[in-house]
Amino acid sequence: METNSDMIGTKVLIPYPNEAKPMNLQLAPFFNLSKDCLCIANYEGYFVDINPALVSLLGYSEAELKSRLISEFIYEGDKERTAERRKRLKDNIALVDFENRYVCKSGEIVWLHWTSIPVPEEQLIYAIAKDITHKKELENERISHLSKLTQSNEKLKQLNYTTSHDLRSPVNNLISMIDLIDNGKIDDDDTKEILNFIRLSAEGLKTSLDTYVDTFKQSDAHSENLEEVFFKTTLEKVQSTIRTLIKKSGTKFHIDFSGLESVAFNAAYLESICLNFITNSIKYAQPKVSPVISISTAVRDGKKTFTFSDNGLGFDMEKVGHLIFNLNQRFHGNEDSKGVGLYLVYNHVVALGGTITVDSKVNQGTTFTITFKD
Numbered sequence: 001m002e003t004n005s006d007m008i009g010t011k012v013l014i015p016y017p018n019e020a021k022p023m024n025l026q027l028a029p030f031f032n033l034s035k036d037c038l039c040i041a042n043y044e045g046y047f048v049d050i051n052p053a054l055v056s057l058l059g060y061s062e063a064e065l066k067s068r069l070i071s072e073f074i075y076e077g078d079k080e081r082t083a084e085r086r087k088r089l090k091d092n093i094a095l096v097d098f099e100n101r102y103v104c105k106s107g108e109i110v111w112l113h114w115t116s117i118p119v120p121e122e123q124l125i126y127a128i129a130k131d132i133t134h135k136k137e138l139e140n141e142r143i144s145h146l147s148k149l150t151q152s153n154e155k156l157k158q159l160n161y162t163t164s165h166d167l168r169s170p171v172n173n174l175i176s177m178i179d180l181i182d183n184g185k186i187d188d189d190d191t192k193e194i195l196n197f198i199r200l201s202a203e204g205l206k207t208s209l210d211t212y213v214d215t216f217k218q219s220d221a222h223s224e225n226l227e228e229v230f231f232k233t234t235l236e237k238v239q240s241t242i243r244t245l246i247k248k249s250g251t252k253f254h255i256d257f258s259g260l261e262s263v264a265f266n267a268a269y270l271e272s273i274c275l276n277f278i279t280n281s282i283k284y285a286q287p288k289v290s291p292v293i294s295i296s297t298a299v300r301d302g303k304k305t306f307t308f309s310d311n312g313l314g315f316d317m318e319k320v321g322h323l324i325f326n327l328n329q330r331f332h333g334n335e336d337s338k339g340v341g342l343y344l345v346y347n348h349v350v351a352l353g354g355t356i357t358v359d360s361k362v363n364q365g366t367t368f369t370i371t372f373k374d
Contacts (some may be wrong), residue, residue: 037112037129043090045069048124057131059105074306075101075109088287089118089125099132111136171206174201226352229270230262231297238274249282250290260299260305263372269348276341277368281310286363302374309367315360324358 029037037054041047047066051076055062065073074082078100089095090264095116101109116127178199186192232355235255239246263270278293286292294309315324325346351354353373 004302037131039127039129041070041127043123043124043125043260045071045086054129057104057110058102058276064105073102075103077101084287089116091288092118092120094118095127108131113119121258125132154231169206171202174202178202226264227267228262228338229265229267231257232261234267234270235274235295238278241275242279245279245282249285251278251282252290252292254292254294256296259296261297261303263297263306265372266348266352273345273348273370276345277308280341281312284312286311286313304374306370307367307371307373309365311365314362314364314366317358318358325356 031049031051034051035053037057038051039047040049041053044360046068047070050065055065058065060073071079071083082100085095085098093328097113098114098116099111100114101111106188110131111133112129113132114127114129116125118125164306178195181195183192183195184196232255280290281293289311292311296307298305298307325342346356349370355371357369357371358366359369
């Protein structure tokens, strides 16, 4: 133990375990009393120091946590992903907003949100973690409800459409049968009036059903929200919204809208499509490779197209190609992934009568092609 009187007041310095680094005694309460989990790890993969909050959360004794590799406490499904990020830490790349699961001594699984800073000259990693298990449970519950609501909504919409469509046939038959009745053979005026009322009612019902079917079609097409949307303006707006993320990731863009400057579409939908595509490209970039995004438009064989490509992690199309646009699908184990982005993109496109295709290879990037409705 040593003292330092060069500054105002007296500060007592105590050594960290393994003599890694002395800790100012005035900072010790922050470490020991923090409700967040604080720890220091060495480059060999062991805890050097752990605060009581982490010990309490995981349920192991401090001695148990320090005697085993940190990887042994990590949930099996997150070990490979965590190891990859740990390599980047040892390359002096700070880890921010990383989430993984740990297995407590009781067997319970907890989600932790990490911020870790490497100090190469000391061969140490300083980290803080927050327990976000409850948040993850709420997210999963929300996505589950969203999936169920979406399925229920689609079933109800299809039922309404089918009912309105199919009822038109018997109504048309009823009108035809009334037309077959020879009023000249009916002497009773009251009967003639009743038959006329029946006909008017059937025709009214047919008109209502026709209106319902047309309304469903218009609703599906969102024609009332269509406007001339300019790609350049939309992209610049999205880029401005996430400028910090783009700058931090070092993302480069290659843009060519010369083939098609605008399209009749929903402005909010196109912004959402661009936002989801760009953030996904950044989120799923290859390690140590800056994202490169290419966006172009064209008219091919009379079809208006929008093409978005990146150089990211890509997909194994044989394994997951049929799942890419489904709700709640995650393919890279990314901690920020909610499995909603591409689902929204797909629904924005098809809701307006367009189509979307994807071509991808692992570690070679992904290309999405949107074909707009004529």
